[in-house]
Amino acid sequence: MRVNGIASPLPEDPRTLLSDHLRHQLRLTGTHVGCEHGVCGCCTVLLDGKPVRSCLLLAVQAADHDVTTIEGLAPDTAALHPIQQAFHEAHALQCGFCTPGFVLAVKGLLDEHPDPTDEQIQEGISGNLCRCTGYANIRKAVRLAAAAR
Amino acid sequence: MKPAPFEYHAPTSVDEAVRLLGMLEDAKVLAGGQSLVPLLNFRLARPAHVVDINGIPALDRIYERDGGVAVQALVRQSDAQRSELLQKLCPLVPEALKHVAHQVIRNRGTVVGSIAHADPAAELPAVILALQGSVRALGPGGTRDIPAESFFMGVLESALAPDELAVEVWFPAFTGPHGLREESRRHGDYAMAGVVRAGDRLALFGVAPTPVTADPNEPTRDLQPSADLEATPGFRKHLITAMTRELFAA
Numbered sequence A: 001m002r003v004n005g006i007a008s009p010l011p012e013d014p015r016t017l018l019s020d021h022l023r024h025q026l027r028l029t030g031t032h033v034g035c036e037h038g039v040c041g042c043c044t045v046l047l048d049g050k051p052v053r054s055c056l057l058l059a060v061q062a063a064d065h066d067v068t069t070i071e072g073l074a075p076d077t078a079a080l081h082p083i084q085q086a087f088h089e090a091h092a093l094q095c096g097f098c099t100p101g102f103v104l105a106v107k108g109l110l111d112e113h114p115d116p117t118d119e120q121i122q123e124g125i126s127g128n129l130c131r132c133t134g135y136a137n138i139r140k141a142v143r144l145a146a147a148a149r
Numbered sequence B: 001m002k003p004a005p006f007e008y009h010a011p012t013s014v015d016e017a018v019r020l021l022g023m024l025e026d027a028k029v030l031a032g033g034q035s036l037v038p039l040l041n042f043r044l045a046r047p048a049h050v051v052d053i054n055g056i057p058a059l060d061r062i063y064e065r066d067g068g069v070a071v072q073a074l075v076r077q078s079d080a081q082r083s084e085l086l087q088k089l090c091p092l093v094p095e096a097l098k099h100v101a102h103q104v105i106r107n108r109g110t111v112v113g114s115i116a117h118a119d120p121a122a123e124l125p126a127v128i129l130a131l132q133g134s135v136r137a138l139g140p141g142g143t144r145d146i147p148a149e150s151f152f153m154g155v156l157e158s159a160l161a162p163d164e165l166a167v168e169v170w171f172p173a174f175t176g177p178h179g180l181r182e183e184s185r186r187h188g189d190y191a192m193a194g195v196v197r198a199g200d201r202l203a204l205f206g207v208a209p210t211p212v213t214a215d216p217n218e219p220t221r222d223l224q225p226s227a228d229l230e231a232t233p234g235f236r237k238h239l240i241t242a243m244t245r246e247l248f249a250a
């Protein structure tokens, strides 16, 4: 599997979840884990460019695929990705626990709908839970990121 | 919480998958994993073997056959939702898919997996029942088509034998009056109750151990929904009556 563009060995035990493999073996702890049954969205990563739940994927299933985590989204260490920048500017996070999942889900949303309607934004973030912000600023960040494209 | 140990198999053809299913004791098919992996994570399922079908090439086609549309086992729900063929010939299917979980889940979850999983509160089993579609199963004895009416046996229980692989599902073309209504506490959740219309046919979900067909004029006759934290049986029946009226008024 390639993680953020770098070839990476697979875990030995096939029951290792991709989320755990990223966090424990690769030390990419930006992928957060909340519920481990697909409900909270914190663990969202990109698999071949599309957002998926890393807690519902066995790491071995990512063999021969590209995985992008929140650490691999920005072009370099100096600049944020436009979606990250928009979250920063719109104050779309408080504790930040949900943020990596939101950012990657929004990446998928904007790839599919570069100029999303309010309804598409609502729909696109409905699979991610945030216990802090009340979502208003997250919606604002999505609009900001779409405009910045 | 993590899955209990299992042996992992990744066949590269349907024949190899069926051979493995016939040979191995206590094996589970892994498709999109959006229902199976949560069960593994909570150790509610502890299969000895997992047969991952995701590496089988050319099993992700949506194509026309026998006056309808066949959807193969690796078609993701999000791709089916966007399929022009389904939109043209079986528009009820993409419409129903909007109600299945969330986009990120649909990117991985399969149409066939949702039907094989036979969750009584799921949308697609009720849709295939309303449309009178069928499931094509491949086993050691060959292929058989199982009509939707005899496919759903109980809660998470289907007519598939443990050594059978559902290779595709088939929906007859239908562009007459159709629709789906459901009520859930939060958007994207499984429904407390739902109704599907295909012409004069009505199927209900979330109100019995399997999806069931019903008389549109008397949709709650003989219905005994269960109670849980979200809804009482009476409320579920009320929802069915109200949503059926709405659906057939259109």
Ligand SMILES: Cc1cc2nc3c(=O)[nH]c(=O)nc-3n(C[C@H](O)[C@H](O)[C@H](O)COP(=O)(O)OP(=O)(O)OC[C@H]3O[C@@H](n4cnc5c(N)ncnc54)[C@H](O)[C@@H]3O)c2cc1C
Pocket (backbone or CB within 6 Å): A037, A038, A039, B028, B029, B030, B031, B032, B033, B034, B035, B036, B037, B038, B073, B099, B100, B101, B102, B105, B108, B109, B110, B111, B112, B113, B114, B115, B116, B117, B121, B122, B123, B124, B160, B164, B165, B166, B167, B188, B189, B190, B191
């Ligand atoms: C947060 C969340 C919310 C959800 N909300 C909804 C919802 O509102 N409505 C809804 O309908 N679903 C919902 N789902 C479930 C989702 O639609 C699943 O994708 C679907 O139920 C199962 O499809 P899968 O491809 O992921 O199957 P898997 O999880 O891989 O498999 C499910 C079961 O079916 C069997 N199976 C799968 N494919 C085959 C095959 N080809 N042949 C034989 N057996 C097979 C497996 O062995 C397993 O027992 C939700 C899931 C999550 C995580």
Ligand code: FES
Pocket (backbone or CB within 6 Å): A032, A033, A034, A035, A036, A037, A038, A039, A040, A041, A042, A043, A044, A053, A054, A055, A056
């Ligand atoms: S940890 Fe994966 S969705 Fe909650």
Ligand code: FES
Pocket (backbone or CB within 6 Å): A092, A093, A094, A095, A096, A097, A098, A099, A129, A130, A131, A132, A133
């Ligand atoms: S910022 Fe705290 S959970 Fe979203």
